[in-house]
Amino acid sequence: MSTRVDAPMRYTYYPGCTSETTAVEFGLSTEVVCEALGMELIELDDWNCCGASSAHSLDHELGLALPGRNVALAQQAGLDIVIPCPACYQHCRDADIRMRDDLAWREKMERILRFRYEGKARPRHLLEVLSRDLGKEMLRKRVTRPLEGLKVASYYGCVLVRPPELTGWDDPEHPVTMDQLIHEVGGEAIDWSYKVDCCGASLTLSRGDIVTELSTRIVEGAAEAGADCIVSVCGMCEINLDTRQAPGSREKMPVFYLTELLALAFGLPRVERWLRRHSIDPRPLLRERKLL
């Protein structure tokens, strides 16, 4: 029925802690891109940190309980939860599945947090929503400035597509959703071998040496494959690749969030308010390609 197509796409929105700080470019560009695509994001009231890498690392139960509160808060609206950060996504998804499957755990959470689990609010990653709910036409229709001549290495990282039991919407070893979206908006998604290699994630603050080694290897892989830039949908990956490229002979490679490139392709205003906040300034590349 036509009413279904015209009905607004409404989602609960879980921004995550870094959306206003270290990944502020991601937060800002996600909001404007979703608005441009007719997706209504309703921020989850009083959301809390999902526990990131730290809760499950030291305490299994806390690792499920913290994201569990977000899942609890989202029950009332009963809308799918859009989550831009892959780690937040993984933890919220894990917490939702646990409540769905484990009755004793669900009852315990319901008792402590005083809510009723309905199982309707599915935690979903932003990339999954953009690639599955919209349709290619919708994206293509919105493009006013195709990303012609921009060679992009789509970088997925670790827990966005793994483990497949939790994710399941793209291939865990050779994911393609982001490449397809880049293609839809006129960019060239290059073939390369480091799509799902890990950047070192949370070790960045405790063992920066390890992260520099891993992140540099990824960037060098992208350069070797002929990419101009890397695109990511993770606040952790982006900041690691943006700040931890080892000094070498190669010129430093800009790292974008997917939503930044979409905003650019859609011709949305004021893209510089986040582009200028990268460690490696991506604007010279964009000017060179006549995209800015």
Added chain:
Amino acid sequence: MALGNKALAVRTDLSFGDIIRERSGEDVHSCYYCQKCTAGCPTAFVMDYKPAQLLRMIQLGQRERVLSSTTIWMCIGCEACGTRCPNQIRLAPVMDVLRQMALDEDYAPETAVYSLHRSFLDSIRMWGRMHEVTMLAQFKTLELLKEYPVFFKGLLGDMKLGADLLLNGKLSFIPDRIKGVDEIRALYEEAAATSSREKESEVSG
């Protein structure tokens, strides 16, 4: 025959593998050592025992060696091993259980990694969300107190990174406190109670 070399005298606890299987939900006994996990592990190069070796040591009941290894602190939970294992063993939840056991049984953790997680969790307990500036201040203080060479080793790089983030307006000095912070604390207390029950049942068991 008495073993002269102390390093060879590995005490074994044959219930260890069963405990890990029970607590992690992963069937560690089904590993047949194909070593795909080790081959794909991004941090294997900084581990004293590689992921497949650690699994074998769990099967053999080498509790002390496993719980004092650097491996459990170097695993970042990227799930490459679990995705590729022909026996569907996910090592990420196994590592979570091992870290928790190591802390419960007072094995020394890798200082920097542990201090960061601790500071991160204290930040969530305090505000309900992670607040970078206070979290980092606590982390750096813990590092300085516990292992100051580590603190100085990374200081210059961290200061550069910090300055970079500040200049780009990516650090906020005022924390964002959520309304439901009491609920967060209740979750912490509940988790602590579960953890001490598990510890007790293992000691008595």
